[in-house]
Amino acid sequence: MIETQEHLRKEFDAYVAADKKIEPKDWMPDAYRKTLIRQISQHAHSEIVGMLPEGKWITRAPSLQRKAILLAKVQDEAGHGLYLYSAAETLGVDRADLVADLLSGKAKYSSIFNYPSLTWADIGAIGWLVDGAAIMNQVPLCRCSYGPYARAMTRVCKEESFHQRQGYSIMMQLMKGTDAQKEMAQDALNRWWWPALMMFGPSDSESMHSSQNMKWNIKRFSNDELRQRMVDMTVPQAECIGLKMPDPDLKWNEDKGGHDFGEIDWTEFYDVIAGNGICNKERLEDRNKAHDDGEWVRDAAVAYSEKRNANT
Amino acid sequence: MHALLRLGDDALVLAQRLGEWCGHAPALEEDIALTNIALDLIGQTQSYLSLAGSLDPDAPKTDDELAFLRSENEFKNLLLVEQTNGHFGDTIARQFLFDQYALLRAKHVAQQTYDLDAAAIATKAVKEIRYHAAHSSKWIIRLGDGTSESHSRIQKSINDLWAYTGEMFTADDVDIAGSIAGLLPDLSALKTQWDIEIDSVLAEAKLVRPQDGAMKTGGRMGIHTEALGTMLAEMQILPRTHPGASW
Ligand SMILES: [Fe+2]
Numbered sequence: 001m002i003e004t005q006e007h008l009r010k011e012f013d014a015y016v017a018a019d020k021k022i023e024p025k026d027w028m029p030d031a032y033r034k035t036l037i038r039q040i041s042q043h044a045h046s047e048i049v050g051m052l053p054e055g056k057w058i059t060r061a062p063s064l065q066r067k068a069i070l071l072a073k074v075q076d077e078a079g080h081g082l083y084l085y086s087a088a089e090t091l092g093v094d095r096a097d098l099v100a101d102l103l104s105g106k107a108k109y110s111s112i113f114n115y116p117s118l119t120w121a122d123i124g125a126i127g128w129l130v131d132g133a134a135i136m137n138q139v140p141l142c143r144c145s146y147g148p149y150a151r152a153m154t155r156v157c158k159e160e161s162f163h164q165r166q167g168y169s170i171m172m173q174l175m176k177g178t179d180a181q182k183e184m185a186q187d188a189l190n191r192w193w194w195p196a197l198m199m200f201g202p203s204d205s206e207s208m209h210s211s212q213n214m215k216w217n218i219k220r221f222s223n224d225e226l227r228q229r230m231v232d233m234t235v236p237q238a239e240c241i242g243l244k245m246p247d248p249d250l251k252w253n254e255d256k257g258g259h260d261f262g263e264i265d266w267t268e269f270y271d272v273i274a275g276n277g278i279c280n281k282e283r284l285e286d287r288n289k290a291h292d293d294g295e296w297v298r299d300a301a302v303a304y305s306e307k308r309n310a311n312t
Numbered sequence: 313m314h315a316l317l318r319l320g321d322d323a324l325v326l327a328q329r330l331g332e333w334c335g336h337a338p339a340l341e342e343d344i345a346l347t348n349i350a351l352d353l354i355g356q357t358q359s360y361l362s363l364a365g366s367l368d369p370d371a372p373k374t375d376d377e378l379a380f381l382r383s384e385n386e387f388k389n390l391l392l393v394e395q396t397n398g399h400f401g402d403t404i405a406r407q408f409l410f411d412q413y414a415l416l417r418a419k420h421v422a423q424q425t426y427d428l429d430a431a432a433i434a435t436k437a438v439k440e441i442r443y444h445a446a447h448s449s450k451w452i453i454r455l456g457d458g459t460s461e462s463h464s465r466i467q468k469s470i471n472d473l474w475a476y477t478g479e480m481f482t483a484d485d486v487d488i489a490g491s492i493a494g495l496l497p498d499l500s501a502l503k504t505q506w507d508i509e510i511d512s513v514l515a516e517a518k519l520v521r522p523q524d525g526a527m528k529t530g531g532r533m534g535i536h537t538e539a540l541g542t543m544l545a546e547m548q549i550l551p552r553t554h555p556g557a558s559w
Pocket residue numbers: 047076077080156160
C-alpha cells in the first residue's frame with residue numbers, strides 16, 4: 001500500500017515536472033489538493049469581497065458610460081467568483097462550505113479590499129493598480145499544473161486586462177481635467193500604491209508557501225520578482241499621465257535594468273491580514289448581511305425546485 | 313421629445329435602483345443577473361436620452377446632461393421605478409410589474425414608423441426586456457410557490473406596489489399625442505395585454521391579484537415620491553460638484 005502511494009507520488013511529480021496538467025480525477029498528493037483548495041477559494045472570496053468597494057461607486061459614477069463600464073466590471077468579478085468556486089469544487093469541496101468559511105472569518109481574502117474607496121479616482125486606481133497587480137499574479141497561473149484552475153485563470157485574465165485599461169483610462173481622464181480632478185487622482189495613487197505592492201505577498205525571504213508551490217507549478221515566479229515587474233510597468237504609466245509616484249526612494253537602476261524602490265511597511269501588511277484594516281469588519285459584515293438577508297430567497301428556490309421534481 | 317424622455321427616465325431610474333444591489337444579492341448568480349439587467353437599462357437610457365436631447369427645441373443636450381443636470385421635477389419616470397429596493401422580493405415585484413409593461417411598450421415602439429430612430433432603439437430593447445421579464449416572472453413564481461414565508465412576503469410586495477401600477481396606464485396629453493402620432497401605444501389596449509400577462513404569472517405563482525384601489529400618479533408630470541430626490545442627490549453628486557468637468 002505504502003509502496004503504491006510512493007509510486008503514484010513519483011508519477012505525479014514526474015508528470016508535473018514535465019509541465020503536464022493534472023485533472024480532477026487524477027491522483028494527487030493531499031497537500032497539493034489542500035494548497036489548491038486554499039488558494040482557489042481565497043481567490044474566489046477576493047473576487048466577491050472585491051465587488052464591495054467598487055460597488056459603492058456604481059450609484060455615483062459620474063457619467064452613464066462610466067456607470068455602464070463599472071457595472072460590467074463588477075459583474076465580471078462576480079463571474080470570476082463563480083468560475084473559481086467551480087474550479088475549487090472539482091477538488092471535492094462544496095461552494096456553500098467555502099462561503100461559510102469566508103463569512104465566519106476563517107478563510108482569508110485579499111487584504112487589498114480592506115482599504116476604503118473614498119473618491120471616484122479610487123475606482124481608477126483600483127482598476128489600474130489592483131487589477132493590474134492581480135494580472136501580474138495571475139497570468140503565470142494560466143499555466144498552472146491544475147487544469148481547471150489554469151483554464152479558469154485564462155478566462156479571468158482576459159477580463160482583468162480590460163479592467164486594468166479601464167482603470168487607467170479613468171486616471172488619464174482625471175489628469176486631463178480640472179485641478180480638483182488631478183488632485184483626486186494623485187491622492188488615490190498615494191493611497192493605493194503601497195497596498196497594491198503588498199498584494200504580491202511577503203518578501204521571498206519570509207514567504208511560507210513559495211518553494212513547494214514552485215515545484216508543483218502552482219507558482220512560477222517569486223513574490224519579489226512579480227513585485228519588481230509591477231513597479232517597472234507602473235512607473236512609466238504614471239509618468240505618462242503626469243502622476244507622481246509616492247515613493248521618495250524610487251529610482252532607475254541601470255545595472256539591474258529595473259527600478260529600486262522603497263521598503264514596504266510590513267507592519268501595516270501584517271496588521272491588515274490580522275484583521276485590523278480600515279474595512280475588515282465592514283466588509284465581512286456586509287457579506288454576512290447579504291447572506292442572511294438572502295436566506296429566505298435561497299430557501300424558496302430550493303423548496304420550489306423540490307416541489308417541481310416531486311411532480312415530475 | 314417628451315415621450316422619449318419618459319422611456320429614458322424609466323430605464324435610468326430603475327437601473328440606478330438595481331445598481332444599489334451590487335454585491336448584496338441573495339446569491340452570486342443573482343448579483344450577476346441584477347447587474348446585467350441594470351447594464352441593459354443603462355444602455356437603453358443612453359440611447360433614448362441621446363435621442364431626446366438631440367431633439368430639444370431650445371438647445372441640444374447630451375444624455376449625460378439630461379441624466380446628471382436635471383432636477384427632480386424634470387424627471388418624468390413612473391413612480392413605480394423609483395420605489396426603494398426593499399428586500400429581494402420587493403425588488404423582484406417592482407421589476408415584474410414594470411417589465412411586463414416595458415416589454416409591451418417596447419414592442420409597440422419597435423414596430424411603429426413615426427420615429428425610426430426610436431424604433432431601432434426599441435428593437436434592441438425588446439430582446440433585452442424579454443430576458444428581464446422572464447427573469448422576474450421566474451422569481452415571482454419561485455417565491456410565490458416556494459416556502460410559506462416567501463409566499464407571504466412576495467404577496468405583500470405585490471400588494472404594496474400595486475398602487476403604482478395605475479400610472480402606467482393613465483394617459484395624459486403626451487401619451488394621447490404620442491399614440492395619435494403612432495410613436496406610443498394606446499394605453500388602454502396595453503392594459504388589456506398587461507392584465508393577461510400579469511394574471512397568468514400570478515396564477516402560476518399561486519398569488520392573488522390585488523384589487524385596483526386608489527392609484528398613485530404624478531411621476532409623468534414631475535411630481536415624485538420622496539425616494540427620487542435622495543436617489544438623484546447621490547447619482548448626480550460628481551457632475552454637480554465639478555461643473556463642466558469631463559470624466
Ligand atoms: Fe476578477
